Amino acid sequence: MNPTDQEKFRPVIQLRLDAIAADLSAAQESTKPISPDVAIGRLSRLDSMQMQQMALAGKRRLEDEHARLHEAMRRIDTGNYGRCFLCGGDIATERLEFQPDAVSCVACLNRRP
Numbered sequence: 001m002n003p004t005d006q007e008k009f010r011p012v013i014q015l016r017l018d019a020i021a022a023d024l025s026a027a028q029e030s031t032k033p034i035s036p037d038v039a040i041g042r043l044s045r046l047d048s049m050q051m052q053q054m055a056l057a058g059k060r061r062l063e064d065e066h067a068r069l070h071e072a073m074r075r076i077d078t079g080n081y082g083r084c085f086l087c088g089g090d091i092a093t094e095r096l097e098f099q100p101d102a103v104s105c106v107a108c109l110n111r112r113p
């Protein structure tokens with residue numbers, strides 16, 4: 001992929017990074033430890049712990065995506081964005097628009113076990 005095309009993805013990635021940063025700061029509240037003496041019934045405490053587990057899992061997913069997007073940004077810096085790390089071929093633009101942090105082309109993705 002030529003550098004001009006690579007640069008087109010910089011704002012796409014930045015937008016996604018901003019959205020994740022906002023989601024993560026919103027998640028801050030729901031992933032706080034739940035105090036054992038919280039003045040709610042036993043069942044609702046279990047409920048809030050379950051909610052917290054879900055919030056934590058979601059937070060981890062966001063953090064993973066954030067890291068991958070940062071890597072993608074770095075690949076634009078080095079001119080390697082949009083190149084499949086397995087076959088070295090170009091990753092389809094449509095795929096990158098859908099998933100800007102993609103590191104392999106669809107053919108290689110399907111070849112993997």
Ligand SMILES: [Zn+2]
Binds near residue numbers: 087104106108
């Ligand atoms: Zn490939």
